[in-house]
Amino acid sequence: MITPIEIRQHTFKKGLRGYDKEEVTNFLNTISMEWEKVLEEFKKTRNELDKTQSNLDSLKQVESVLHKTLLQAEQTSKSTIENAKKNAELKVAEAESRSREMLTDALKEKARVEMEISALINQRDEILQQLNLFLHSQAERLKKFEQQEMTQLRKRPEMSETVEVTESFFDSSLERGDPSTMINEMVEEL
Numbered sequence: 481m482i483t484p485i486e487i488r489q490h491t492f493k494k495g496l497r498g499y500d501k502e503e504v505t506n507f508l509n510t511i512s513m514e515w516e517k518v519l520e521e522f523k524k525t526r527n528e529l530d531k532t533q534s535n536l537d538s539l540k541q542v543e544s545v546l547h548k549t550l551l552q553a554e555q556t557s558k559s560t561i562e563n564a565k566k567n568a569e570l571k572v573a574e575a576e577s578r579s580r581e582m583l584t585d586a587l588k589e590k591a592r593v594e595m596e597i598s599a600l601i602n603q604r605d606e607i608l609q610q611l612n613l614f615l616h617s618q619a620e621r622l623k624k625f626e627q628q629e630m631t632q633l634r635k636r637p638e639m640s641e642t643v644e645v646t647e648s649f650f651d652s653s654l655e656r657g658d659p660s661t662m663i664n665e666m667v668e669e670l
Contacts, residue, residue: 484512484519 487508 482515484516487512487515 490508
């Protein structure tokens, strides 16, 4: 590349009818100055271009980092959402499983309690039946005993007054109700 100094110092050969030396020198000086300005502008433009290129490279690096970060964030987001869905599905499945287990256990417990209640009712009915039989047998024994005692007391003359009082007592007991009816009422209350 030719410099402004080279333009100024350039000499031409002299010919027979040559150019006006002063005019050529003035023209060369003008061109030299213009060329100097062009070179200065070129340097400035080159520096600005270098700065712009440097900024562009930096921005490209930032863009690349941002792009990578965005992709990673997107992948992380997808992964997090998928994991959350899987965890939610697992928790729902576990809750449903526990719910079924609890329901099964509750139904088993209900069946066991119902069996116990049924066994207790049967046991109560047996006891009431045995008690009823026992009370009836005791009432029958009491009647027999009463009849035997009354018969023996009637045979003794000194006991005739006692026999009348005892008979009136037993008669009044019978008027209040049949002993077996009274026993049945008591058993039903139980």
